[in-house]
Amino acid sequence: MKLIAAVDKNWGIGRNNRLLVNIPEDMQLFRQETNGKVVIMGRKTFESLKEKSPLYGRKNIVLTTNKSYDAKGAVVCSSVEEVLDAVKDYDDNDIYVIGGGEIYKEFLPYCDVAHITKIDYKYDADTYLENLDKKALVRIMTEPKNAIVKQYQRLFELDGVKLEFKPDALKAIADITLERKTGARGLRSVFESVLKDLMFKAPSDYTIEKVIITEDSVTKGDEPIILRNPNKNPKRLTSSNLKNA
Numbered sequence: 001m002k003l004i005a006a007v008d009k010n011w012g013i014g015r016n017n018r019l020l021v022n023i024p025e026d027m028q029l030f031r032q033e034t035n036g037k038v039v040i041m042g043r044k045t046f047e048s049l050k051e052k053s054p055l056y057g058r059k060n061i062v063l064t065t066n067k068s069y070d071a072k073g074a075v076v077c078s079s080v081e082e083v084l085d086a087v088k089d090y091d092d093n094d095i096y097v098i099g100g101g102e103i104y105k106e107f108l109p110y111c112d113v114a115h116i117t118k119i120d121y122k123y124d125a126d127t128y129l130e131n132l133d134k135k136a137l138v139r140i141m142t143e144p145k146n147a148i149v150k151q152y153q154r155l156f157e158l159d160g161v162k163l164e165f166k167p168d169a170l171k172a173i174a175d176i177t178l179e180r181k182t183g184a185r186g187l188r189s190v191f192e193s194v195l196k197d198l199m200f201k202a203p204s205d206y207t208i209e210k211v212i213i214t215e216d217s218v219t220k221g222d223e224p225i226i227l228r229n230p231n232k233n234p235k236r237l238t239s240s241n242l243k244n245a
């Protein structure tokens with residue numbers, strides 16, 4: 001399943017049940033991309049369409065909790081499961097989630113491709129799509145075997161210290177990286193500046209058992225949460241725990 005959207009700089013997508021801006025080239029791209037395909041939309045987006053009628057040349061699916069909703073020839077579904085059942089015989093590549101905010105959120109877990117038009121302007125939006133660049137960066141930081149978070153956790157483990165990042169801290173690191181426009185390559189320098197002091201502190205204070213990096217540690221340089229255990233034994237560096245690092 002694919003998602004298609006036009007977002008502004010804050011990933012805003014709409015205001016007062018209308019698009020933020022009409023860009024003819026983007027509309028054309030949308031038509032080309034979805035022509036002859038299945039499009040899934042929420043009732044509010046359906047009602048924002050011209051003449052409140054289904055998009056021509058596509059199989060339209062409209063989600064609403066109103067079972068007697070008249071969508072003028074579009075297929076009406078009243079739950080995500082009902083939609084999944086209605087599209088089960090179509091090729092995954094031919095199914096497009098076209099909004100709005102509620103529908104993107106509910107169908108995001110089923111989408112493996114997102115066509116995003118980025119509009120280089122901040123509008124006064126009231127409806128948003130989750131920032132997928134940020135989401136992707138957080139996954140890059142945490143999921144691969146050699147993800148940067150895991151690397152630092154192994155490094156701290158050498159001193160017997162558990163290192164935890166609060167989800168908001170990771171999002172804040174992603175924000176800084178995106179702001180710098182450095183991509184995933186720029187992550188290490190952000191991690192280094194967040195963890196710099198701790199890298200010196202942890203080996204010299206063996207009572208430190210756990211360090212929790214919070215959003216404020218990232219954005220304001222606040223001290224992370226440090227949990228100590230006065231009875232903790234200093235962890236010795238051995239060739240085996242070095243090998244595991």
Ligand SMILES: NC(=O)c1ccc[n+]([C@@H]2O[C@H](COP(=O)([O-])OP(=O)(O)OC[C@H]3O[C@@H](n4cnc5c(N)ncnc54)[C@H](OP(=O)(O)O)[C@@H]3O)[C@@H](O)[C@H]2O)c1
Pocket residue numbers: 004005006007012013014015016017018019020041042043044045046048063064065066077078079080098099100101102103104106127
């Ligand atoms: N920039 C873009 O690419 C783009 C694309 C599309 C839309 N938009 C914008 O997005 C805004 C609309 O988004 P929105 O979040 O307000 O509304 P929406 O997602 O279009 O529609 C929400 C409605 O869908 C129905 N619905 C949602 N989940 C459901 C479920 N699980 N089961 C049954 N029905 C369900 C409900 O209808 P009922 O209330 O009838 O039950 C709900 O009120 C507009 O401003 C529009 O212009 C932007």
